[in-house]
Amino acid sequence: MYLLTGVVLLAVGTAGLYWSWRRLRFAGAWLVTTSWLVIGMSLWAWCAGLGAEIGLAAGLLGLSLCGGALVALNLELRRRRALAEAATGRIEITPRSWGRHLLLFVVSVPLAGAAAIIGSVYLCRLLPWHPTNEMALAVFLAPVVWGLAAFWACADPRPARPALACLAFAALPAGLLYL
Incomplete structure (x- = not known):
């Protein structure tokens, strides 16, 4: 039932x-x-x-x-x-948009990845668990956070906001963990 x-x-x-x-x-x-x-x-x-x-x-x-x-x-x-409508819309990348696309790549791949990995490790280190369990959670949590941060970076019309947020979420936990 x-x-x-x-x-x-x-x-x-x-x-x-x-x-x-x-x-x-x-x-x-x-x-x-x-x-x-x-x-x-x-x-x-x-x-x-x-x-x-x-x-x-x-x-x-x-x-x-x-x-x-x-x-x-x-x-x-x-x-x-x-099928009734012919969709011919195409997005072309011009030399004018290369800078924006390069910035989006840098923010969504290495910067969002660093923020996700370091932030997840720091968050998991705060838990009162055995270190093995903390690292296992960080391994599962980091790709999810990375994907969300990359999505935000690509969806936001102003790429400076996610860039600054990812930089802060990478630098602050890194400083607290390693300094």
């Missing part, structure tokens, strides 16, 4: 997030909040039905599969529409 409840709540929550993402009727902040709460309740139902370890993993896997199915359904619908 718990698993059926978890599946239904997961489907409803994911559909609500998809609905708000597509900005369909009645989409708003309340729908996003409610959808995440429903997904949280579904994870509780999964954990109650299968136990905490397996239930949480199965619930998150179900969330990924449900979201992927909705995106694939949308892809098929849009692909049929796109």
Whole structure:
């Protein structure tokens, strides 16, 4: 009974997030909040039905599969529409934009990577755990933080903000760790 409840709540929550993402009727902040709460309740139902370890993993896997199915359904619908329209838009990199793209590369690869790795190691060193567990968490945390920082660097219209933030998040923990 718990698993059926978890599946239904997961489907409803994911559909609500998809609905708000597509900005369909009645989409708003309340729908996003409610959808995440429903997904949280579904994870509780999964954990109650299968136990905490397996239930949480199965619930998150179900969330990924449900979201992927909705995106694939949308892809098929849009692909049929796109065949009627010829998409000829192309982005060209001109010599004027080389400086901006070089700055984006430097910020999103080495600078964001340094901030993610050093920041994750420093954050994990603050935990009251065994050093092996701290480093294991840092190894898993660093790529996620690196990806988020690189995404921010590429998405922000002003590349100076993420550059300064990454520089600060690399320099401050490095100073606290190694000085």
